[in-house]
Amino acid sequence: MDAIEKQLHASPRNLRYIFTIAILILLLFIWSLTTVNLDNVSESGLGIAAGIIGGILNPDLDLLFSFTSQGVLYLLIETIAIAFLGTIMGSILAIPLAFLSASKIVPKPVASVTRLLLIIIRTIPALVYGLMFIRVTGPGPFAGVLTISLASIGMLAKLFVDVIEELDTNILESLDSIGCNTFEKIRYGIWPQLFSMFLSIIIYRFDMNLREASILGIVGAGGIGAPLIFAMNAYRWSEVGSILIGLVVLILLVEFFSNRIRNKLVRG
Amino acid sequence: MYDRIFPPAKITLPNGKIVYEKKSRAPIILVLLVLATIISVRFTNFDLNTLFKRGHEFFVIIGQMIPPKWDYLNNIWKPLLDTIKMSLLGSILGSIAAVPAAYFASSNIVSKPVAAVAKFFLSILRTLPTLVTALIATFIFGLGTLAGTVAIFLFTIAYVGKLLYEQIENANMGSFEAMESIGMGRLQAFRYAIFPQVLPNYLSTSLFSFEGNVRYAAILGYVGAGGIGLLLDESLGWRDYSSVGMILLMLIITVYLIEKVSEHFRKKLI
Amino acid sequence: MIEFIDVGKTYSNNMKALEDINLRIEKGEFVAVIGPSGAGKSTLLRCINRMHDISEGKLIVDGVEVNSLKGKEIRKFRQRIGMIFQSYNLVTRISVIKNVLVSFAPKLPYWRKVLGLYTKEHKVKALTALDQVGILDKAYVRVDQLSGGQQQRVALARTLAQNPDIILADEPIASLDPVTAKQVMDDFTKINRETNISVIINIHHVEIALEYADRIIGIRKGKIVYDGKAEDLTEENLNYIYKGQTEELQSNEMEGKTDV
Incomplete structure (x- = not known):
């Protein structure tokens, strides 16, 4: 038995606490059950499920490997491009915001205001940005890039701040003793520490952005989402199958490589 | 693989010891990133002009959200x-x-x-x-x-x-x-x-x-x-x-x- | 040559860190500074390269009056004095050689600094310094992969690459195990003998100080209470430096703390 279970038996107060929480969760659970409405479930559901599974097992290979602008490969590359550019732009925007929200660097009120702004940016779903940007640039992948940029800022800046606040400042003392000026201290003492950590965070976010970008098509902001929804609405299951296969393979591949690169960056 | 195409530089110390310095990956990574950016710009019709011309529209929309109803x-x-x-x-x-x-x-x-x-x-x-x-x-x-x-x-x-x-x-x-x-x-x-x-x-x-x-x-x-x-x-x-x-x-x-x-x-x- | 003439140092909170320091250290000496925590050892060391300002007296290093230096002159002056720290103070996420090369950074032209590119000549010098401390094979390894002793050697190599006239070491072995500590001390001795660089070292471990240093300076409450050859240091001298509290001395050693 580990400490937690022992504690549980040792102290009756704790037991009551856990009991209360359990009841609370149970009540919440029952409350949330009221949302389930089985009326809309029709018998065609089973047929559709079978259709989708059939489509995945029997994908439209021509579509999967065609290079035309309707082909899965092309759309996947477009999705990657949206995620890539969006990540780069988002990172560029996030860096100043991160410094502005580091209480080590700027006065407290400035840091608090920036933090609030970042929380707001982070909470608004990317799809909402997508719908707004479509009004700005018209539908298409460009709106997707802008959406991804804005949607990445919140998380990127938050993770950047953590790195900034954990900087090892001992190194500055030794650079002082070598006779470095302020620029040299930043270039050789701060930058190397920030660079690999920031890069690792950016790659992590790219990984997430790829998933985001793959659904932006649903609102018309480019990428593979739109063809997916069209294919589904038209019940073309083999097309759906090939798009899903392409998407899953791509995301798994990118995740694999991004994990490897990040491990190398962080552990050396 | 990379080291075969770009062989490591040989540095000889005054005392005769030889050190091989692997060529930095930074330039090729940089080239790849720039290429990826160019390709991405092509694929997404990224257009700074539009952004500058119509970017303010985004803030107009935000302006209309405030005050909320x-x-x-x-x-x-x-x-x-x-x-x-x-x-x-x-x-x-x-x-x-x-x-x-x-x-x-x-x-x-x-x-x-x-x-x-x-x-x-x-x-x-x-x-x-x-x-x-x-x-x-x-x-x-x-x-x-x-x-x-x-x-x-x-x-x-x-x-x-x-x-x-x-x-x-x-x-x-x-x-x-x-x-x-x-x-x-x-x-x-x-x-x-x-x-x-x-x-x-x-x-x-x-x-x-x-x-x-x-x-x-x-x-x-x-x-x-x-x-x-x-x-x-x-x-x-x-x-x-x-x-x-x-x-x-x-x-x-x-x-x-x-x-x-x-x-x-x-x-x-x- | 380092010369302290009636040097005193008072911190802004009116705490006297150093008082009436008179000291002459010739080129090529190996000096160990001992004393209890908070006695002013670190302050003494940091005055020499103007990491701290002195409040009274004169401090002359190789003919330069240290306290009259300003801005850029200070940085130029510091380039001639190497400094080693208890916590190594390396950038752990980059390679060993890049850490050593940093000591050339102030001398680089601007564009090289921005890009972080060094000349071949600098690389040869850095590698030679690494060879001197026996970790040439680790040159392209990232620092966070090295043990504490190896990291302290990288710091030593970084200092050597500066080609300094003086090396100041602030508790260089306090974070190391006894065996590695000896190896690092051996490196200091070797460098001192071979290159005639003066070495001034703050140290908690009295036995090691006696074993390696030619000269011992004992500090107590900001004043020099012993200054003489290592072999002349008696038990009574030690008792006086640590005020007869040999137990406290031992506990200090165990904790390996730095003093202010």
């Missing part, structure tokens, strides 16, 4: 609560279902092939964006909150399941073997030896995934899977931005509160 609050409550219910139900059921899923994916508990198959399914589930799962779910379960709940349920299994099997695989196996040696079955030994070890982390992960699920659930309405997303879609479609502002404000407050509460309990757990 306070009367709209009455229309928001039900879908907002629906969103919370969806994510709550999906998270609770998903976290419970994640336990057997993680059990069968742990290579130190079950046989290697079984674990590999289970891991494969978990990673596919995790890879599919929630919105896509929700879209598929609306086709199978019909429009409404049930589809959204199913999507969140599936994602939670995958997410909590993955973190849980990683925990189980790193757990201390000594007590597991001890329990097996006194005649317990694998399942029982797991229950008494491994589960207590991973319990606090499991609860914390489940809470964390609930936090994230509220955010995801907010957009599921867009594909007809219930919740506040439907309302967002409608108001954005009608360009009724002050209502959008109100919805977003409520969403931000809700997410913030849920995060704070969940953070409080997560800190207690670890």
